[in-house]
Amino acid sequence: MASVVACDHARVASDTPANRAPAEEQQGFAATLTREGDVWIVHYRFSEPQTALLFDTAHGDYRTSYWTPLDEGVQLENLDGLDGLFFEVPAQEVRLQIRRPSSRVAGTRPFLKFSDNSLAFYSGQLALLTVDSRVAAEALHGDLSLWHGQQPPVFVTFEANGPIVTDRRETPERVTVTAHLGAGPYIYDGPIPVIRTDASIMVVDPGLPEWLRVGVPKNLAAVDEALKGRWQTDIPDAVNLLAWEGPGEEWHNTGRAEGSQIAMSILGTRYLQPNQEVLADLIWFFAHERAHHFQLRPGVPIEEWPLEGAADMMATIVLADLSLIDQRGLQRRYARVQHQCAQELAQGPLDQLQGAHACGELLSLGTLNIIPNHDFFGFWRDLLAGAESQGARVDTSFYLYVLRKEGIDETILAAIQRFTSESHTDPDTATIELLQIFGLEPIYEREAGLQALDIVLPPEQP
Numbered sequence: 001m002a003s004v005v006a007c008d009h010a011r012v013a014s015d016t017p018a019n020r021a022p023a024e025e026q027q028g029f030a031a032t033l034t035r036e037g038d039v040w041i042v043h044y045r046f047s048e049p050q051t052a053l054l055f056d057t058a059h060g061d062y063r064t065s066y067w068t069p070l071d072e073g074v075q076l077e078n079l080d081g082l083d084g085l086f087f088e089v090p091a092q093e094v095r096l097q098i099r100r101p102s103s104r105v106a107g108t109r110p111f112l113k114f115s116d117n118s119l120a121f122y123s124g125q126l127a128l129l130t131v132d133s134r135v136a137a138e139a140l141h142g143d144l145s146l147w148h149g150q151q152p153p154v155f156v157t158f159e160a161n162g163p164i165v166t167d168r169r170e171t172p173e174r175v176t177v178t179a180h181l182g183a184g185p186y187i188y189d190g191p192i193p194v195i196r197t198d199a200s201i202m203v204v205d206p207g208l209p210e211w212l213r214v215g216v217p218k219n220l221a222a223v224d225e226a227l228k229g230r231w232q233t234d235i236p237d238a239v240n241l242l243a244w245e246g247p248g249e250e251w252h253n254t255g256r257a258e259g260s261q262i263a264m265s266i267l268g269t270r271y272l273q274p275n276q277e278v279l280a281d282l283i284w285f286f287a288h289e290r291a292h293h294f295q296l297r298p299g300v301p302i303e304e305w306p307l308e309g310a311a312d313m314m315a316t317i318v319l320a321d322l323s324l325i326d327q328r329g330l331q332r333r334y335a336r337v338q339h340q341c342a343q344e345l346a347q348g349p350l351d352q353l354q355g356a357h358a359c360g361e362l363l364s365l366g367t368l369n370i371i372p373n374h375d376f377f378g379f380w381r382d383l384l385a386g387a388e389s390q391g392a393r394v395d396t397s398f399y400l401y402v403l404r405k406e407g408i409d410e411t412i413l414a415a416i417q418r419f420t421s422e423s424h425t426d427p428d429t430a431t432i433e434l435l436q437i438f439g440l441e442p443i444y445e446r447e448a449g450l451q452a453l454d455i456v457l458p459p460e461q462p
Ligand SMILES: [Zn+2]
Pocket: 007, 008, 009, 288, 289, 292, 307, 308, 311
């Protein structure tokens, strides 16, 4: 199941400069957002006069091309990749006009466009960083690790003539969302009727091919039910947005998860005809993001490989629960995951890598195989409860600590430790040896790759 969707959780967390002020010390900024047709106006108000401000998210030349200051004495400029607002006289407010770009832009999409031309606006693009002056902004040379300022949350209020979909179950006609740390939910106020189920609300593009328009909501509801059953816990409802860009030649999926909102835009001829594997790919993405909703808890930081690897594993288990993946599909998936993991390892020790999803997934599959009853979700409940009560970070050593408490053999723990912390000169062999130690009985050929694994998923919930 190839997917070109980036999962943003880890990126947002790791891009956040460590030198920001604690949240309680921060004064928030206020903004109102209004819309007239396809033109949006943001009106920022600051409690203290500002001389210069930087934007939290980078989108190439999108802002300098499609944003226009509506007030005198303010410049919007891109300085070495960072967008900034610079005021001739310190200002306590500024208004900017925002137009929808005509082509794809860098970074998170500022707009999600539905086939009826309605739009969802990415509120995260309004997030700001304080900076002393234009000179201080120039001195960064585009490198935010040199930056010392504050990231005040921007409280964005938006009003519409109808229901507004954000990251909450409620759809009032006036909302305030928070744009902060380069993040914020999409805001949708278009005419597409909201689909409500027990555990989620969805905005599904009416132009989608019929089989997806019907199949996606049905399967997303089933994903929720399966995950809740497996986790044995309740969490806030999901808000799913799915936009259809039509059957362009290339296949392209873009997605972003933000709080309980999962937003995705899809494109490609592969979506035109009913196809189980295509549906499985798409549902897998939502299941992965939904798994994060169960994993992520306030005050419990989780390192990238356990976070992403487990979400991948949980999504795969849920797909099997929904009969969207069978043993053949599992074999194909893990042959690919092993290959990708070997490529990741070639870049350096796993616990120093960003985006090492595949190795995380391999370690999760191994964990699933060695824990009692293959109860992977139970293991994660223990992991999170332990981290919560001890104020611990879920990293490799905490992961090993919990596995040890579950009675896992020391030789396996030592192998995981080596696999995650060392450089591997022969990454293929390292991954295959790991799979052997986990008892997954890999059949591997150097030329043809991984041929088979002994995969046993946890039994279905009663
Ligand atoms: Zn993820």
